[in-house]
Amino acid sequence: MNPFSSGTRLRDMIRAIRACKTAAEERAVVRKECAAIRAAINENDQDYRHRNLAKLMFIHMLGYPTHFGQMECLKLIASAGFPEKRIGYLGLMLLLDERQEVLMLVTNSLKQDLNHTNQYIVGLALCALGNICSAEMARDLAPEVERLLQFRDPNIRKKAALCSIRIIKKVPDLAENFINPTASLLKEKHHGVLITGVQLCTDLCKVSPEALEFFRNKCTDGLVKTLRDMVNSPYAPEYDIAGITDPFLHIRLLRLLRVLGQGDADASDSMNDILAQVATKTESNKNAGNAILYECVETIMSIEDNGGLRVLAINILGRFLSNRDNNIRYVALNMLMKAITVDTQAVQRHRATILECVKDSDASIRKRALELVYLLVNESNVKPLTKELVDYLEVSDQEFKGDLTAKICSIVSKFSPEKIWYIDQMLKVLSEAGNFVKDEVWHALVVVISNASDLHGYTVRALYRAFQTSAEQECLVRVAVWCIGEYGDLLVNNVGMLDIEDPITVTESDAVDVIEIAIKSHTSDLTTKAMAFVALLKLSSRFPSCSERIKDIIVHYKGSLVLELQQRAIEFNSIIMKHQNIRSALVERMPVLDEATFIGKRAGSIPATVSTPTAGSINMPNGIAKPSAAPLVDLLDLSSDDAPAPSSSGGDFLQDLLGVDLLSSSKTSGVNAVSQNGTDALLDLLSIGSPPVQSSPSAHDILSASQDNKTSVSPLDGLSSPSYPNQSTSAGVTPVMDLLGGFAADPPKPEDNGSAYPSLVAFESSSLKIVFNFSKPPGNPQTTLVQAEFTNLSSDNYTDFVFQAAVPKFLQLHLDPASSNTLPASGNGVVTQSLKVTNSQHGKKSLVMRIRIAYKINNKDVLEEGQVNNFPRGL
Amino acid sequence: MGIRFILMVNKQGQTRLAQYYEYLTLEERRALEGEIVRKCLARNEQQCSFVEHRNYKIVYRRYASLFFLVGVDNEENELAILEFIHLLVETMDRHFGNVCELDIMFHLEKAHFMLEEMVMNGCIVETSKSNILAPIQLMDKSS
Structure with missing residues (x-):
């Protein structure tokens, strides 16, 4: 019984779907059908199982979910009849994939079918296995497949060969079992077996160096002979395409020879004659012949050098390049890309033609040609080539301009002579x-x-x-x-x-x-x-x-x-x-932007030092020009490396910060407001990098509220620098990762109550030194008392001295007022301030802190900041 | 593995047959098919038969109202795939007699069986039309 001859209802469904005028109608029909199929599945309807599955395959092709039919496939595979099995296996290959658990259930059926007496059923099982086999199945069923490589019917042998490819790709360890059977496949006459055997051999060589060595020594001559016989074979109607016997087999053989010849002079030598023969004798007026020539050229380019053959190959490419057929020109450009590593000079000779191809009306050809031109540019030809490309930019298609522009810019910056x-x-x-x-x-x-x-x-x-x-x-x-x-x-x-x-x-x-x-x-x-x-x-x-x-x-x-x-x-x-x-x-002119730093940033090689931006309006008279964005990018780059925001929720974190940002540098005077705006890059940096000054929300509120009162000019949100929202968010995300990554490495420490910890120089610049002294209150291992000592190393007094600190969310920070807000010059006095840090992840994570110090020297604002992550462990 | 997927699509861009040799989710398939179809169907006769899309190369050929699109990786011989499409069409022609969109729609499973005999796991199994069709015709006769 054919499941489909009586399946009028399948036809009806397809007709109904075809008759649908809109996508919505189609969805309605499919939904109805799916409901009916589910009902049938629930009733365990045997008669229509195959028909339902056929419908599901059609529905699946249209792009609707069909997972509910998966078990039906297994039931059909397990049934006895060939038609049921056939549709079951087809469903298996279409509706399932190797990642699904259901697949495990099918291994047993497959095993039985691989040993079935009916060779067609064996063929079905092999085909299914070849398409969906997972690593476990490969291990379980490899012996069966190996045995089938010697089956009497060639149709089974060829499928077993391709099945073996899947197996050795899934489990490369199994490769050695297949080496000997494959060697015997290569001696066969049946084209199907030969072509699959050659493919299996190629893949074996890729996964196993021993296999490569074995085939190179044992089979190269045989394969050369096979190819010669093919090339010289008389007309074979069954395999003939445009006067060539089985071009597909030609191509697979050439590809295998390429693998064998690569990196081995002897093997390359033994195939020289046949390659020369293929390259010279193959008809190039039909597609099939060109396909072979194309493959042959690639083989010649890949195997060990033989000057004469290379010339032949380059000439063929030259002919291809001037061909009127666009397909041929496309593959020529494609191959020249590969040839450029072998023989740059030969490719350079075709530069003019390639440049013409950049201006072709065909997008595929243009793209290939542009990539090739890009590779051809060097110091000596950059000027004329760039001129051509820039000239062409004027007339090129809109959709091509993006690619073209990117390439020109890259060429110009890479090779520019002056x-x-x-x-x-x-x-x-x-x-x-x-x-x-x-x-x-x-x-x-x-x-x-x-x-x-x-x-x-x-x-x-x-x-x-x-x-x-x-x-x-x-x-x-x-x-x-x-x-x-x-x-x-x-x-x-x-x-x-x-x-x-x-x-x-x-x-x-x-x-x-x-x-x-x-x-x-x-x-x-x-x-x-x-x-x-x-x-x-x-x-x-x-x-x-x-x-x-x-x-x-x-x-x-x-x-x-x-x-x-x-x-x-x-x-x-x-x-x-x-x-x-x-x-x-x-508004003085910007200082010269540092080229080396910029290039360094772009290359991602960012020095690990923490920058200490100084946000005084006088110190940075040109700060206003910051929006030129090149330095901005610098800063953001830095921030992404140096200023980790220790919170998994980067988003609300940023919002938190908007209020806090104003703290240090926003004062009422217009001058400062400007400097702030000019350096909004800096503030941006801070807002991304630094966590809230006080982690207790109430304190934070108070701070931002008091700030509100002081800020007469600039609205609070202005600081968030809306012009660069993208940069700031992206930069905001990375540090989160950074920091967490850094934490994870810390191994848990045993509790260590009340013991003494060494002091730590938390910050030191030419003008300021901060030392942290630690102590633990007894009975509370989570809490650490930090005594911060500030020393002025410069010769000027610091006034309006404010120290701020911020910590990630797993820490709680309490800051007591500082002993003074004036820091005498030359270390003639120390200001102290107490901090209480509570570590909710005590024993798992170490302390970490961002600090920011604002003060005035002679009424000029100075802002310094840094990160402290070398706290003693166990705090 | 050279061939990653085979699609048959009509002039309106509706998929008529889809066979993938690698795993893509349903959503990925729909998106991919949509993108490819939009790209390929917009091209004219003179342009070459190859389109690069994502990490695939699409080799396509048009027969009347039906497009045959084969997605391959970068290693594959594009011209050979073009020849392979023709072989596929000739094989279907021999079986259905001047194959058309409706033949494939209403005999989807047969089209798949034929494809199974020609391509397995992205590799070519058989290139002789009679060898490809023999098991299929045998089944037809027996049922």
Whole structure:
């Protein structure tokens, strides 16, 4: 009985599904069917089991869950009839996978069927095993499969061979059992057995070096002969494709020869003749022939060197590359990628053709060609190749621009011979495809510009020109805005004119125009606008004549609904209005950004030292330019390494912190508010890295509330620096991992009540030293009393001295007031402060603490911070 | 293992046959099929038959209203897979007589049995059409 000839209802279901006009209708039909099938399963309906399973397979193909039918497969497999078994095994392969427990139940049925007298049933079992076998099944059933490799019927032998591949991949230890039977498969004449045997042999060589050695010594000559017989065989209608007998077998044989010849001169030598014959004699006007040539070229490229053959192979690739058929060109590009490691010169010869392929209308070919060009670039050809690519950028498809831009930027930064060329190319890319440029790329550009002091004038003028034509490219706008803010005076005065430049006349108001356009453009995002504000502030000092106009622009945004802009507008306005005397110092040009540090950060090789950012407005007069984001990235990078936030819930943690952040540096004066904003990168860092100052929530509330009263200018949330939400969150997550990782390594310590602990230098800089002394109250091992001693190492008195500490959630911290808030100079007195730390994970985790010290030297704010994680164990 | 999956998809992008040789969850399959179909069906006749997607290379060929898509890994010979698709279609043609979408839909299990005889665990088992079809026709006769 055929389960499907009477299965009209299967047909009905398919028709019903086909008739569905919408996805919702289809879902309804499928749901109804599934309900019916479940009901049938529950009633243990035998007659329709196979039909139900067939339906389930169709439903599964449509992408609906069918797990409830899995047991039905097993029941069908266990039944006696062939049709039931057949559909059962098919269901097994489609509906189940090797990860499911159910599969264990089928091992026994498989074993029985592998030993069945009906060879078709054996075939079914082999096929199923070959597709879904797990490691346990492989161990259980390997002997059966091994035996079937010598079965009389070749159709069983070929399936057993492929089944063996699965087994040795799952359990490589079993490989040696299969070496001998495989060797005999390689001598067979039956194509099916031969092709599967060759594949098994290839996989054996991959998993077992002994097998490779064995086949290399024993079978290379035999395989060469087999291939020769194949190539010279007379017409065989059953296997003929375009005049070639079984190209699939050709290809598998060539692949196995490649594995055997790789790294072995003798074996390579013995196959040279046949490879030469295949490479020269194979017809290349049909796909089948080209497939063989393609495989042959790869084998020639992989085996040990034979000059003549390599030339032959490269010539074939050259022919492929100039073929009109796109498929052939694609594989040629693909193969040249592999050939480049073997013979770069030969590939370089085809550079012009490859470059043409980058401009092909076919996305697949373009992608391959671009990857290849990328590999072909070196110091000597970088200029012409980049020119070609940049020229093409203008006309390329939108969806290709992203890839192309990334590659050009990478090439330019890797091989650029001189800075001016680098800047030129980057400006071209930014003008053409600025919207596709990644953040780190333009950050890098800003760093390079900042370092090229003789090119500042040239760059800012070039950017000004580029802006006139490409104001819609976001990243170009950002770089232009930054540079005009920094070097606006060079733009107007034509300072540092190079010979190659055309002179341009830019008035001060023209320069301000650019910034104004950037602020007002609706395409500019928050980062760009925020950068533009900083640039305006800088220009207000550099161009006194435009000061009034700049003020008007800034004032306009005092009511902005975007908090970040509003805050900047208010603060900058107050600088312009009230603090003329410090403005010029405040907006001085950025110091040269450290190229090495930046590159180091990008490479991820971050030094382990804790940075001690100092947030005084005078100490960092250029802090305002921080939003240029390159240094920002630096800081964030650092924070992710150095400032672990010891909490598993990084999210609410950040929120906690928003209130606390203001503590140290937010004072009422406008100057400080600005410095704060300028250095919001720093604060960001703190807000990510440092846990709440007091872990008891009430204390924390009080702190932030009192802060509220003091803060007249900046709204609390402004500090969270909305312009870089992504960076801050990502940075916020990593430290959590870091710190927890660090903790986990600490082994539990036995309790150690009341014993003495050595003192610890918790912090030491050129200006300040902090020593922690420890004691334990008797009877309470969880609690540690810490006496902190602060010593001033500088020659100035510190006033308004505030020490703050923060701990992860498993710790509780109580801070007593300090003995004084003035720290006399030169160590002439010590301020002490008591801390009580309660460790809820006592014995499992060690103490850890972030500290922050704020004080004033001659009324200048100084902020230092650090992390203490070398507490004695057992505290 | 070269072949990772075989898909047959009609012009509208509906899957008509799907055989995977590696484990993907149902959601992953749906997403993958959707992405591939969108990519491949948008291409024109002149463009090459290979599309790179995620870590797969898709080799595809169109026969009338039906697309045959084969996902392979990076090691596979793309041209050979193209030839293999043709062999698959010829085999189905010989069995069904000018195979069409409906043949595959209504004889899904037969299409799978044929595929089983040709590919196992991502490797080619047999390349002779009569060897592939012999067991299937034998079964048809006996039932």
